[in-house]
Amino acid sequence: MYKALIIGGSAGSFQVITRILSSLPANFPLPVLLSLHRLKHVRSGFVEALSIKSAIPVVEPFDKDQIKPGKAYLAPANYHMFIELGNKIALSTEPPVNHSRPSIDLSFVTAAQVYREKLIGIILSGANKDGAYGLKKVSDYGGVTIVQDPMECQVKTMTESALKITKVDHVMKTDQIIRFLQNIKQ
Known part of the structure; x- marks a missing residue:
């Protein structure tokens, strides 16, 4: 059913990402694409x-x-990570978007174009609006959209920005996101 999972986050998302990754089984059926702001x-x-x-x-x-399924791909520091047809990753040093490289928006938009309704997009805690437009594109292409509950976020700007422009499928606390992902079957 689903073909990929993409997660975007910034300030306050590292612990959540760690909890999510530690909860996924070794035989998790999807590739996990991580576009995280980092130094x-x-x-x-x-x-x-x-x-x-x-x-x-x-x-x-x-x-x-x-x-490949069952592997997590972390956008390298200071590179944009694009998803291309044929299940390939393209890296770029084009100028920052929303003051960020990697740009969560660029990763999400290209993943949405490739995986369409078979994509799950998750936006976590963060300090700017990067990712909001990308999550909207996941929704526009029919993918499943999840936003971490802003009340749980260390920094709410990213999640609140996503909620302002997209009618998301789910607003969830970390434990709910984990349960959702653990129930994915292929």
Whole structure:
């Protein structure tokens, strides 16, 4: 039924991402695409920190890497991560969007164009509106949209921005997001 899961987050989302990844079974049937704002000059440690708790492999992809189920792909620091037809990742150093590279919007828009109604998009805590437009595009293409409950977020700007422009399918606390994802069957 679903073909991919994409998650965007910024300030306050690291612990939530860690909890989500640690809750997914080793045989999780979807690729997990992670577009997270991070420090552009810190090249190591982030993947390792996520990998420690995750039952699925977490990698920073290279340009033109094939996307495979049961693997998490973290947009590399200071690169935009686009999703291309044929289940491929494209990396770019084009100018920042919403002051961010990687841009959550760009990752979400391209994933929505590729996976359409077979995409699940999740926006988590964050300090700017990056991701709001991208989640709207997931909705426009018929995908499932989830926003972390702003009342639970460390920083509400990103989730509230998404809720302003998109009638989302679900507003959920972290535990509800985890249960939703654990119930995905292929």
